[in-house]
Amino acid sequence: MNTHVADLTEEECLKYCLDCHHICLEMAMRHCLQSGGKHTEPMHFRLMLNCAEMCQTNASFMLSSSDLHVLTCGVCAEICRRCAASCAEIGEMEACVQACIDCAESCDRLVALHALEEAVV
Numbered sequence: 207m208n209t210h211v212a213d214l215t216e217e218e219c220l221k222y223c224l225d226c227h228h229i230c231l232e233m234a235m236r237h238c239l240q241s242g243g244k245h246t247e248p249m250h251f252r253l254m255l256n257c258a259e260m261c262q263t264n265a266s267f268m269l270s271s272s273d274l275h276v277l278t279c280g281v282c283a284e285i286c287r288r289c290a291a292s293c294a295e296i297g298e299m300e301a302c303v304q305a306c307i308d309c310a311e312s313c314d315r316l317v318a319l320h321a322l323e324e325a326v327v
Contacts, residue, residue, distance in 0.1 A: 230305065
């Protein structure tokens with residue numbers, strides 16, 4: 207497997223995780239709290255905070271070169287997909303929806319790349 211491709215994929219994933227963490231946390235703390243209503247319903251608000259935290263955790267696993275980061279990537283992708291769906295359903299949170307989709311897709315690519323590497327070895 208081309209290690210350059212793997213490095214690029216990890217760097218991309220790291221960037222998307224950090225961006226998603228920033229956008230979800232900021233949107234939850236500013237937009238959702240100010241908007242109220244559906245934006246602060248416990249299930250949605252908790253999901254946004256969980257998404258921000260998981261993205262930060264996944265970034266930390268990648269930065270520390272943990273061999274478990276593929277597992278955290280898979281969990282991160284799932285939480286991001288759920289957060290994107292929740293934000294899209296409520297509306298007025300396009301930046302969060304896009305950040306979550308980008309992060310989930312990037313995590314999925316990284317997990318697939320590592321699965322391919324394992325299959326080759």
